[in-house]
Amino acid sequence: MDILNNFGFEPVLFAAQVVNFLVILFLLQKFALKPILKLLDDRKQTIAEGFKNAETAQKALTQAVEEEKKIIRSAQQTSEQLIDTAKKQAKEIVTLARQEAKEQVEEIIESARAEMAQEQKKLEKELAVSVARTAVNMVEKALVGLVDQKDQQKVVEKFTEKLKKQV
Template identity: 30%
Template sequence: MEKLVNDFSFGLFFWQMLIFIGLIFLLKKFAWKPILDSVNEREEGIRNALLSAENARKEMANLQADNERILQEARMERDAMLKEARELKEKMISEAKSEAQAAAQKETEKAKAAIASEKNAAMAELKTQVSSLSLEIAEKLLKDELSNKEAQVKLVEKMLGDTKLN
């Protein structure tokens, strides 16, 4: 190190300083400025990318919230439709039951009316047959009793005895 201090030359130092300052100026103009510009552009690009990513994240969160809301609305609508369908089913079943009961009641009433009509017809026919049989029996009895003169007189006296004059 002593040798460097002893061999020190101001001319060489001046030219070295001049070259060094020129080199710094050239580097600043042609190397550092483009390097710093590209670093700044890269930094700005990264900042923009981060902002875009943050905006995209916020938009995704909004979309997820919208999707959840839409899903909730769809579930509510589905539940309402199912409830309405159940109510409609119950209504249809109850209407069908009441219609079936009314039809059964109507058929029962028709059957009862038909049975009553048939019963009345049978009773009328039975009465007709009984009266016809009674007349035949009476006719035969009268023929037997009136065939004899003594029996006729007896019958007339008996009938006269049964009727009282007022």
């Protein structure tokens, strides 16, 4: 203890220093170290979470881009199919329309022809009737003075009958 005393060891001062340091250490631990370590830990967690979120977001973004590409690709395919179908349908419609039109035209022509033939027949009949009348008139006029009225009537009637039969 003498050596210690030579170096200035004083029990009271020694005790004071011990208490002093312990108090400072306690305060340092409670009000500085703990909060700072907690803060650092929180910050680490926040950063880690941030990185995780960023990774998740990146993954989601990549997925979204891929999905977008898929959707665009499928939409293109669908649209191409639709266009193809539409073209085919349009062709079919045009062909059908053409066919229908052709058929209609043919029908119209046919009916026109039939009508024309009917008309022709009618006209021929009328012409025949009028020719016959003219012929009867001419016969009547030619027989005037050649035969008596009775014969004349008989000839005309016979002639008319013959003509009727012929027409």
